[in-house]
Amino acid sequence: xxxxxxxxxxxxxxxxxxxxxxxxxxxxxxxxxxxxxxxxxxxxxxxxxxxxxxxxxxxxxxxxxxxxxxxxxxxxxxxxxxxxxxxxxxxxxxxxxxxxxxxxxxxxxxxxxxxxxxxxxxxxxxxxxxxxxxxxxxxxxxxxxxxxxxxxxxxxxxxxxxxxxxxxxxxxxxxxxxxxxxxxxxxxxxxxxxxxxxxxxxxxxxxxxxxxxxxxxxxxxxxxxxxxxxxxxxxxxxxxxxxxxxxxxxxxxxxxxxxxxxxxxxxxxxxxxxxxxxxxxxxxxxxxxxxxxxxxxxxxxxxxxxxxxxxxxxx
Numbered sequence: 001x002x003x004x005x006x007x008x009x010x011x012x013x014x015x016x017x018x019x020x021x022x023x024x025x026x027x028x029x030x031x032x033x034x035x036x037x038x039x040x041x042x043x044x045x046x047x048x049x050x051x052x053x054x055x056x057x058x059x060x061x062x063x064x065x066x067x068x069x070x071x072x073x074x075x076x077x078x079x080x081x082x083x084x085x086x087x088x089x090x091x092x093x094x095x096x097x098x099x100x101x102x103x104x105x106x107x108x109x110x111x112x113x114x115x116x117x118x119x120x121x122x123x124x125x126x127x128x129x130x131x132x133x134x135x136x137x138x139x140x141x142x143x144x145x146x147x148x149x150x151x152x153x154x155x156x157x158x159x160x161x162x163x164x165x166x167x168x169x170x171x172x173x174x175x176x177x178x179x180x181x182x183x184x185x186x187x188x189x190x191x192x193x194x195x196x197x198x199x200x201x202x203x204x205x206x207x208x209x210x211x212x213x214x215x216x217x218x219x220x221x222x223x224x225x226x227x228x229x230x231x232x233x234x235x236x237x238x239x240x241x242x243x244x245x246x247x248x249x250x251x252x253x254x255x256x257x258x259x260x261x262x263x264x265x266x267x268x269x270x271x272x273x274x275x276x277x278x279x280x281x282x283x284x285x286x287x288x289x290x291x292x293x294x295x296x297x298x299x300x301x302x303x304x305x306x307x308x309x310x311x312x313x314x315x
Contacts, residue, residue, distance in 0.1 A: 033135030060105035079253030093226035097237035214263035
């Protein structure tokens with residue numbers, strides 16, 4: 001390990017290694033994307049996707065190796081025991097830093113299928129990045145704004161249908177999709193401006209997760225509620241990691257029943273949306289208490305309150 005070196009030198013080394021790691025695997029993924037474009041055959045697509053997922057696994061593993069090289073990091077992870085790589089999972093998590101993606105992919109890489117992210121459709125046309133994400137079967141979403149829906153009510157439901165079509169490929173291979181429901185990285189300034197009722201979290205947004213569950217909820221085996229904490233990190237977590245100043249990363253994983261969301265009711269009944277938001281707020285309230293205990297070094301509340309989503313809403 002190189003943690004004895006000055007932090008500016010560690011930053012330089014980690015920056016170079018992370019860029020090389022990302023460029024290498026991104027180019028290989030893009031080559032796989034070209035194969036899928038030129039040979040649009042289902043069997044070819046499935047097998048190439050398996051190879052692309054292996055490339056993403058290698059990227060995540062090498063990221064962990066780089067972190068081990070520049071810093072002596074203790075990974076305190078709990079909740080992976082019941083997971084398996086042949087399952088379908090929807091993952092929700094708090095969001096603290098750009099490093100979260102590397103942390104999540106590294107922690108989960110040997111326990112569930114490689115994580116997928118819902119992306120804006122516009123990113124599909126970004127050179128290299130768009131092809132790479134498409135090759136990895138990242139679903140692209142075209143969200144219609146409320147203003148457009150008012151002008152053209154016929155567009156209602158089109159987004160959901162598009163998302164369902166893009167998720168059809170997930171029936172062929174086990175898949176994990178992650179959603180950062182806060183919609184933004186946590187900062188104290190954002191928390192105060194938002195008047196968040198939580199000490200360590202921003203307000204969760206139910207729309208994205210409800211949209212995902214409406215599109216493919218029946219495919220998921222479990223909803224994974226993930227909490228990540230960097231107890232000794234500076235305010236700029238990513239910068240701290242690259243300077244070798246982060247020495248402990250805590251991850252807690254809780255498998256919850258998959259909420260059943262009736263798409264017609266969710267998008268047409270305000271009361272139904274409020275009830276779903278109330279459920280998500282409850283999950284976030286428990287997460288805030290858990291983070292407080294983790295940061296304070298107090299015993300964690302062993303048994304969470306009932307986090308299941310009321311079955312009466314689907315009845």
